[in-house]
Amino acid sequence: xxxxxxxxxxxxxxxxxxxxxxxxxxxxxxxxxxxxxxxxxxxxxxxxxxxxxxxxxxxxxxxxxxxxxxxxxxxxxxxxxxxxxxxxxxxxxxxxxxxxxxxxxxxxxxxxxxxxxxxxxxxxxxxxxxxxxxxxxxxxxxxxxxxxxxxxxxxxxxxxxxxxxxxxxxxxxxxxxxxxxxxxxxxxxxxxxxxxxxxxxxxxxxxxxxxx
Amino acid sequence: xxxxxxxxxxxxxxxxxxxxxxxxxxxxxxxxxxxxxxxxxxxxxxxxxxxxxxxxxxxxxxxxxxxxxxxxxxxxxxxxxxxxxxxxxxxxxxxxxxxxxxxxxxxxxxxxxxxxxxxxxxxxxxxxxxxxxxxxxxxxxxxxxxxxxxxxxxxxxxxxxxxxxxxxxxxxxxxxxxxxxxxxxxxxxxxxxxxxxxxxxxxxxxxxxxxxxxxxxxxxxxxxxxxxxxxxxxxxxxxxxxxxxxxxxxxxxxxxxxxxxxxxxxxxxx
Numbered sequence: 165x166x167x168x169x170x171x172x173x174x175x176x177x178x179x180x181x182x183x184x185x186x187x188x189x190x191x192x193x194x195x196x197x198x199x200x201x202x203x204x205x206x207x208x209x210x211x212x213x214x215x216x217x218x219x220x221x222x223x224x225x226x227x228x229x230x231x232x233x234x235x236x237x238x239x240x241x242x243x244x245x246x247x248x249x250x251x252x253x254x255x256x257x258x259x260x261x262x263x264x265x266x267x268x269x270x271x272x273x274x275x276x277x278x279x280x281x282x283x284x285x286x287x288x289x290x291x292x293x294x295x296x297x298x299x300x301x302x303x304x305x306x307x308x309x310x311x312x313x314x315x316x317x318x319x320x321x322x323x324x325x326x327x328x329x330x331x332x333x334x335x336x337x338x339x340x341x342x343x344x345x346x347x348x349x350x351x352x353x354x355x356x357x358x359x360x361x362x363x364x365x366x367x368x369x370x371x372x373x374x375x376x
Numbered sequence: 377x378x379x380x381x382x383x384x385x386x387x388x389x390x391x392x393x394x395x396x397x398x399x400x401x402x403x404x405x406x407x408x409x410x411x412x413x414x415x416x417x418x419x420x421x422x423x424x425x426x427x428x429x430x431x432x433x434x435x436x437x438x439x440x441x442x443x444x445x446x447x448x449x450x451x452x453x454x455x456x457x458x459x460x461x462x463x464x465x466x467x468x469x470x471x472x473x474x475x476x477x478x479x480x481x482x483x484x485x486x487x488x489x490x491x492x493x494x495x496x497x498x499x500x501x502x503x504x505x506x507x508x509x510x511x512x513x514x515x516x517x518x519x520x521x522x523x524x525x526x527x528x529x530x531x532x533x534x535x536x537x538x539x540x541x542x543x544x545x546x547x548x549x550x551x552x553x554x555x556x557x558x559x560x561x562x563x564x565x566x567x568x569x570x571x572x573x574x575x576x577x578x579x580x581x582x583x584x585x586x587x588x589x590x591x592x593x594x595x596x597x598x599x600x601x602x603x604x605x606x607x608x609x610x611x612x613x614x615x616x617x618x619x620x621x622x623x624x625x626x627x628x629x630x631x632x633x634x635x636x637x638x639x640x641x642x643x644x645x646x
Binding site: 194200201202203204205207261262263264265267270274278279280330332333334335336337338340 | 402508509511512
């Protein structure tokens with residue numbers, strides 16, 4: 165099934181707008197004074213969770229592509245990967261600006277002392293490594309190693325969830341949901357499961373062809 | 377010289393009262409959820425009348441006391457205290473209450489009474505957080521003080537704030553206020569006060585003993601394992617000014633309470 169080029173362009177623009185929308189919404193809440201007495205922390209926590217959503221969205225593209233064979237999903241992988249990086253950088257900026265008050269010496273000491281911040285920084289470094297090598301020139305230069313490097317995303321997922329786990333302490337409900345989504349996305353990559361995805365599509369197709 | 381001393385804030389800009397709107401919508405009260413906004417959204421469901429408190433343990437004059445008999449309105453005092461949360465933010469709140477010491481004295485503690493243990497209401501049908509399958513707190517929420525801390529004149533049982541009744545999300549109808557300790561010590565919606573001989577385990581200590589101790593005195597020199605306690609964010613703040621100020625020993629009440637801890641290693645007994 166071929167999708168016209170103009171539709172694909174529209175699709176990429178739509179994804180861009182959807183990824184940008186939460187940031188605009190949270191900023192709007194802050195501007196309206198509707199984000200509570202600590203707007204910096206509001207942004208910090210929301211953008212932190214948003215980073216995980218972006219990562220989940222990125223990781224869902226491969227299974228979705230297998231399931232539907234629509235090339236639109238592969239087409240937005242780099243964009244969503246870069247959005248994940250952008251959210252993670254914004255999350256770190258919120259921490260540095262609104263929690264540490266831009267006291268950079270404290271940022272240094274906190275990074276080496278607090279395990280959950282070390283884990284978060286490692287995840288961010290992984291995203292940066294993938295972000296700077298996401299262009300075509302790097303793909304060509306790195307060749308086969310490019311794929312290996314970008315498997316870092318699985319490590320980033322694990323580190324991100326661990327970072328989140330260390331932040332919550334009294335109720336694991338929300339974290340469990342995030343962990344379950346992460347685990348589900350990994351499960352879809354296990355070869356026996358991944359092989360079923362295209363078959364599932366065939367099956368749906370056949371059933372449609374033979375009604376009743 | 378007047379009999380009452382006027383309070384002169386150290387920093388007139390930062391030490392002004394936190395607006396009621398902020399103090400009543402930014403709460404940690406996990407019985408109603410873990411989000412800061414959850415308590416104000418959900419605590420309306422809590423029935424606070426009638427309310428009674430069981431006073432038991434090492435006392436000669438214990439029993440169940442109706443709230444109206446526990447708090448005689450003529451004795452209410454207004455106390456403007458800094459509130460320092462263990463999460464490194466702080467507010468300035470005018471409480472209404474009576475000294476806890478009065479209540480304990482009336483209960484006539486025996487010679488064996490060394491500590492005071494407090495319990496929050498358990499009522500999952502009105503407190504949705506207690507229904508969560510993922511909650512790590514073993515309800516009821518419990519807290520404790522050493523007897524001399526409980527008898528200290530700064531320690532009050534609060535029934536109101538900002539000149540009105542406590543909103544449910546702030547711990548209605550009866551809560552503890554201990555201004556030199558991290559906020560989680562100031563237990564909310566109290567239904568039981570027990571005088572005991574052994575040091576009680578408080579809820580946060582039970583979940584994470586390396587992060588939350590029994591004393592939980594505000595102390596800028598002893599960090600929480602996950603963040604520094606050297607500074608705090610005075611709320612409300614804004615993106616352009618996070619209002620980061622230095623945290624003071626015993627939350628600025630060292631002159632009044634430091635003597636309670638003479639000879640103790642506050643790094644170990646945090």
